[in-house]
Amino acid sequence: MANKIPRVSVREQDAKVRATNFEEVCYGYNVEEAQTEASRCLNCKKPRCVEACPVGINIPAFIHEVINGDFKKASSIIAEDSSLPSICGRVCPQETQCEGSCILGIKGESVAIGKLERFVGDWSLENNAKSVEVAPKNGHKVAVIGSGPSGLACASDLAKWGRCDCF
Ligand code: SF4
Incomplete structure (x- = not known):
């Protein structure tokens, strides 16, 4: 081709x-x-x-x-x-x-x-x-340990689902 x-x-x-x-x-x-x-x-x-x-x-x-x-x-x-x-x-x-x-x-x-x-x-x-649509925050906070691709992707998805103020 x-x-x-x-x-x-x-x-x-x-x-x-x-x-x-x-x-x-x-x-x-x-x-x-x-x-x-x-x-x-x-x-x-x-x-x-x-x-x-x-x-x-x-x-x-x-x-x-x-x-x-x-x-x-x-x-x-x-x-x-x-x-x-x-x-x-x-x-x-x-x-x-x-x-x-x-x-x-x-x-x-x-x-x-x-x-x-x-x-x-x-x-x-x-x-x-x-x-993306971001869900309203639900008040829960999640700590993501590490700032590699997995940690960043996890924090991003959790934020989208309204489940965290990631820090
Ligand atoms: S980028 Fe993907 S869809 Fe496009 S020509 Fe290459 S293999 Fe096919």
Whole structure:
């Protein structure tokens, strides 16, 4: 399976510039880049990318909404399975997970799923988009020990369910 649209490269700071600062090297996609990259997805009926995602994000569905320009809906779709799209889009080993299983990668280049996830996560933060319904607080407090991915995800889910002022 091949795709005539080449994978959209992500813009990065020039090496000489990034040697002078502590800013993020990768700029991420802008809207046009994200929509072009999203348009490469074949919207597979049996999406191998989803099977390879540890949390089972509905990848073709959120990518479809990126094509539509409905970034809030894309964000809501991701939020069904992940609270950390800006982080996961940056640090997940996509090359061995979703992108490593993308059907386009068999004969060409996989869809840049991680960069698209990052784009949606960042858009959501920048636009203060509420991706999930949050239940009213029920007065109970929960202490989550540790601030790794599990602890953050647990705190996020508990907060969504109104069960904590996490600290
Ligand atoms: S496997 Fe690749 S082409 Fe197929 S739905 Fe997933 S991202 Fe799109």
